[in-house]
Structure formats: structure tokens, C-alpha cells
Amino acid sequence: MPFDGFIGNEAAIARLRGILERRRPAHAYLFSGPEGVGKKRAAVDFAQALGAKVTLVERLEDKHEILIAQVHEVIRELTYTSPTNRAVLFDDAHRMSEEAMNALLKTLEEPPERTLLMLVSGVADRLLGTIRSRCQTIHFAPLSDEALQRHAVQRLMLGADDAAAAATLAEGSIAALAELGPKIGELRAAAQDLQARILSGELNAVIEALGKIRDTEQARLDAKRKFRLLAHSLREVLRARTGGKTALASPDFVQKMGKLDDDEILDRIETLIDHERMIDLNANVSLTVEDALLRL
Template sequence: MSRAPTRGAGGADAAQEPAPDQVEGAPHPRETAGLHGQEAAERAFLAAWAGGRLHHAWLLRGPRGVGKATLAYRLARALLVHGDAAPETLDIDPQRPVARRVAAGSEPRLKTLRRSADKSGKLRTQLTVDVVRDARAFFGLTAADGGWRVAIVDPADEMNPSAANALLKILEEPPQRAMLLLVSHAPGRLLPTIRSRCRTLDLGPLDGEAFAKALAEAGAAEAAPPALGVLAGGSPGEALRLAAEDGPALYARLARLMAGAPGLDRAALIALADAAAGRAAAARYAMTLELTGTLLRRLARAGALGHGPEAAPGEAALAARLAPDAARARLWAEMAAETAAKADRARLVNLDPAGVILDIWLAIDAAAGRAIAA
């Protein structure tokens, strides 16, 4: 016999569970009522709804931190409130019972699929098949009011192969009055068969005014410094995360280190690696790898398109020396890809963080030698 989903059956989020999609100190996307700068994506969904073309699966794709998860929760709230009667706006009074339950992670008709914690309480590195199987059970139930049920996969990019195949089976045989919302920072990582079964909503970087409003709504204490805005690339979520880890200062440190290449300051390099070593420095290690990749990509972009606003003092001069043309832009683009692959391999086999940073930066130093000699 069908029954309403319950928390025990997997129908509601547990608010106390680890939240890999939340920036520390900022509201969770499920608690955020408004969304700035993504009106085109909202209009596209509302038009499909009003036209009776409400697809069972939607892929929300775009850069990290531009509001994809926030939009997913806005779509879910609106659908659970209005059902088949398409509204003119996705805005929902935050005091409505559905909105309150969604914010608290206790709405029985909404399920969030994300990386779970292992027995030690540590977040797994991938979204595993058991999480998707919970969603199958959730969709196998019938809502008490006969209305919609919604599952948000956040982010879908983190599914391992078994989880992706399990999700594909749901997409191939979609339940009645059920919707899947897939949040994706890197849709190229998804199975082509998953992408082909979803309608797509594209979300882009925010412009100055929308970016500032989104930061203020997320609780940013003060106006973002210019370097933070440049590094965040129009992503409020990324700006908040960078600010929490003092990203602009770390990026400036990396740019100073790069200014010595070829022939890096070994003492400065060792100090950089040591600062990212140990379990307590896990966030610093991740940010160091990420911003190293950012520096390489910005060098490649400067060589191909010219240098834009600086994200650190002396960055333009650094690009003029190491990436003065398209040929050397390709060298740095290849180096960025190689560095990302090394970082991914290091995470999979749990290599020593200090050793990984040393290895990556020595390879960068050798690439700088090739750039100068070219």
C-alpha cells in the first residue's frame, strides 16, 4: 500500500548531516529564498511549466557558486506548493509551511542526494550508489496528497559509476509526478545518456550589481575587495569560499612564488608545502591546489586574449614575461590540465599533501624554463 514518505524512508533531508554544498558561515541553499542574476533560467522553467512541458529531469549547469543549488530548491518549493498550476514567479513566502519545512530539511516530499558520511563521520569523496538507491525507494512511495515529489542531486558530477548507472535507470523509467533536479558544475563528467534525458537550464556568472546583492544576502560583512571579485569570476559562492580561506592572500603568495620561475625560491616553496600538510590543513591544501590551477589558467588566458584586471600585484607583468603569445598560452593551458590531473590522482590515493605541492610546483618551474626558452 502506498503511503506518504517519511524521514525514515528517506523522504526528508537530515539537517544535521554534513553539507558539502554549503559555504561555511553562509546560509544553506535550501534556506535562501531569493536568487539574483539567473532570471533567464527561471523564465525558461516557468515557460515550460505554463506550457505543460514540465519535464521529469532538469540539468542545472554552470560555474560553481552562481546559484544552481539555490535555484534547485526554489524550483522544488514552487512545485511542491503549486503542483500542476504554473505560477508567474518562483517566489514563495518563507513563512509558508512548505518553505519552512524545506529550510529545516524536513519536507517529506523532497529528497537531496549528496555525498554521505562514512562510519567515522567523514564525508566520502564520491556520491555512492546507496544514496541513489535511497532515491529509488523515495520515488517508489506515493505522496499523501497525490502531489509531486522532488529529488535534488547536488552535485551530480560527484556520482561514482555505479551511482550514475543507478540514476540512469530512474531517468529511463521516470516515476509519475516525480522530478529530478541535477546540479552540475562540470556536465562533461556526466554520462551522455544522463545528459540526453534532461532538459537543461544554464546559469552564468553574475554581473557587478547582482554579484554584490547576492554577496550581501549571503551575509558578507563588507564589500568584496577587487582581487576577490576577479578570482571569483562572478560567482558569489566562490567569493564567500575564497574569503573564508583568505584566498586572495594565498593567490598573491603563489603569484610571488611564480615570479621567481624558472629558479623558484626553494625556501618559499617548502614553506608553502608545509603550510598545507597535516589533517588540520586540509582546507588550505585544497585551496592551494585550486589557486595554483587558477594561476596557470589565468596565464594561459592572458597569453591568448590579453591580461584583464589583476588578481594579485604584479600578475600582469608575470603574464607578459611567461605568456606573451598564443604558443606559450598553450603551454600553460596544458600545464593547468596536467596539474589538475595530478591533484585528482593525489586525492584518490591519499598522497602526502606537501609532496604533491612540491611535485606540482617543480613541474611548473620546469615549464617556466621552457616558456622563457621558447
């Protein structure tokens, strides 16, 4: 059965099932929503349930975008082969070059017979408005922490505390949850080590450790991970004020940071987010981490 075992996004899945029951699909669909929530899987399940063979179009590994040549190749195949039930799935469709989008637009305006076009995108507003207007949009939302926790316990076999921490860090993404599961114990320990160093003022070891990482990209990833761990820990401090449970923040961190008012905590979270953006803009890793931690 299509969509069996699908986690979350009940409204989107119900809409797709309704289309399947009526057997009257549109010629083009846009599956929009954040990364890692099941858009691509839902699109494939939908097409296969309609009896269509799925052709995948995605960015080539050594390219920054989906090329016009890739779109032209698909269009030629659709134009010069005898019509059968077929589907073309453009994964990360927002990565198409402008020329590729314009080429696809012509096909959307005059779709081939017995052909389903599906665009999957986490940043749908980067697509041409004329493309979006010619597609039926199926919107997917981030999964709730509760849904992610259930999946982590039942399918990933995590304990309750690890499941709660993994769900928090996954930020609504089932794909991120699967990646986090095997290393959540390590991440929780790293979060609480950071918290202890902030509370004690012992920040040099953190900064020096980053400076010793020779792989610049790895240093950036490690710095961003630290910022996210601390941002989520501070969010748990806010949650604890209304009786919410904590999975990343230590009792000492909750107690001492809890002396700050809500706006002060939110300012610190914003500081971490801003400094993560600075890392993305190629700022010096050690100096950026030092500045962020001193502001906490």
C-alpha cells in the same frame, strides 16, 4: 518569490519562471553547468514554487558514489506512498554508480504520478546518455567577472580592488566568491610575494616553506593555490595590454612579464596548469613547484 536575489544566469532563471507560469512542468529536469553557480538552489526554488516537498539524495560522507541502495530507497518511497506533490533532487548526480543510474533510468521511463525528478550535475556528460535524453536540461553558465564584482562590493562589502581580485579567482563561481571574500587581502599579498620572488630569482624560500608543511594534503592545496595565483596574475598581464585593470599582478610584474609576447605568456600559463594536474596525480610537491617556478 522564487529565485529572489539570484545572481546571474538570467536565461536559465527566465526559462524556469516561464515553466512556473504555465504550470506544466516536465517530469524530470537536469540542472547542468559548472560548480558553484546556483544550480542546486535554483532546483530547490523551482520545486518549492510548484508546491513540492523536496527529498535530497546525495553521496554519503564515507562513500565515493551515490549507491544503488539510496536510489532503491527513494523509488520504494515513491512507489508505496500515496501520491502528493513531491520532488527528488539528486545532487552531484554524476556520482551515481552505474547500477544506481540504471535503477533511476527505469523510474525516468515510468515516472510516478505527481513526482518531479531533478538531477544536478557539474559533469553532466558522466551521466548515461539515456538518462540525459529523458530530462529537460536547464544549463547554467559561469558568472561574469562583472556580476561577481558587483556582488562582492554590494553584499560582501569588499573594496573595488579586492572585489576585482576575488572575482578573478572565483572563476565564475558565486560559491567560490563567498569563500574567497574573507581572505582576499591575504591572497593578494601572497600573489605579489610570489611575483616578487620570481622576478628576483629568490625561489628557495617558497620551496623550503612547502617542504616544511607536514600535512601532505595541506602542502598540495598550498602548491595548487600558488599555481592558480600565478596563472591568474599572468592572465592579468595579457589583459593589461588592452587597457584592462589588474588586481593581482603588481606593476613590476606587469612591466617585466609584459616584455614577453602573448604566446610566451600563454605557454607559462599552460605550464602552471600542467603542474597543477601533476599535483593531483600525487607528484612530489616541492619538486613540482620548483620545476614550475623555474620554467617561468
